[in-house]
Amino acid sequence: MRQGWHKFLDLFSRGARPALPSIPSSLKGTRFRVKFLEKLxxxxxxxxxxxxxxxxxxxxxxxAVSVGLAPFLPEAKPPKAAAPSSRGKTLATYDRIIARNLFNERGLIPDVDDINSGFRGPPVRxxxxxxxxxxxxxxxxxxxxxxxxxxxxxxxxxxxxxDPIKPEVIVQKIEADKVIFINHQSGRREYVDLPKDVYSLSVRKGTGPAPSAGAGIQAASETHYLIDRTEVDKSLANLNEIL
Structure with a gap:
């Protein structure tokens, strides 16, 4: 053992490299695989x-392209709503609408006095x-x-x-020479009067007895009378005195 060691030192001092032990072939393959895996x-x-x-x-x-081209792209149209189907509807479907009074659901009809109560100003022509x-x-x-x-x-x-003279004109009072009514269109009381040449006689309410027959009225029988046309025109010109 000592001789072998001295021989190794003698060779090393002379500059000769001692032969290293050879690497087994199994170890060489392992190193190659490790390097290959590292490269991969x-x-x-x-x-x-x-x-x-x-x-x-x-x-x-x-x-970037989408942002740049956004102003030049057309706007998407909103989806069209599907048209309601009218199949299966009959006239009976609308009975509830016809039966309802859209303007007065409770069916209350105000009295004429209540309608006219808000018009208390003096009437105008x-x-x-x-x-x-x-x-x-x-x-x-x-x-x-x-x-x-x-x-x-x-x-x-x-x-x-x-009574209505027109749909928006309602009679409120009848006097001897005028008729006062409410004009709902103008929102005030108005009147229309008799011309002065017509209203020239005094007017009285018809509470007395009926006037006697004039000279132009003759009895033809118990149920038939002959009336002169002049008498008729005279009576019609002054109806207030007849009553």
């Missing part, structure tokens, strides 16, 4: 890094195309009758208290 792992890392960079660059470029042609005044004001000509319709109508 490095390449995989480089490829992954390059791929990540490409993806990030593509995402950035796509965002109307500007409507109306003319009072005659008045029949009796003790009961509700039974008095006035004859009014509506020149806009060229029509003469007979009205009592609370």
């Amino acid at each position: 792992s490095g390449r995989a890392k480089r490829i992954a890094g390059i791929s990540a960079g490409v993806v990030a660059s593509a995402w950035f470029v796509a965002g 109307t500007s409507l195309p109306l003319q009072l042609t005659g008045v029949i005044l009796v003790s009961d004001e509700l039974k008095s009758v006035a004859s009014i000509e509506d020149k806009s319709r060229n029509q003469v109508i007979a009205v009592r208290v609370n």
Whole structure:
């Protein structure tokens, strides 16, 4: 043993390298595989890094392009609502609507006095195309009758208290020489009166006995009379005295 050691030192001092023990072949294959795996792992890392960079660059470029082209792109149209289907509907479907009173669901009809209670100012002469042609005044004001000509319709109508002359014109009071009514369109009380040449005689309420037959009336029988035309015209010109 000592001789072998001295021999090794003698060779080393002379500059000769001693022969190292050889590496087994099994160890050589293992080292090669380790180096190969290290190189493969490095390449995989480089490829992954390059791929990540490409993806990030593509995402950035796509965002920049979309922002730049946004003003030039047409606006998307809102989706059209589906038309309601009318199948299966009959007239009976709308019975509930027809049965309802959209303007007065409770079905209450106010009294005429309540409607006219808000009009208490003094009446003014109307500007409507109306003319009072005659008045029949009796003790009961509700039974008095006035004859009014509506020149806009060229029509003469007979009205009592609370009767409409027009849909928006309601009679409130009938006097001897005028008719007072409420004009809901103007929101005030108005009146129409008799012309002065017509209202020249005194007016009295018809509470007395009927006037006697004039000279122009002759009895032809118990149920038939002959009346002169002049007497008829005279009586019609003064109806208040007949009553």
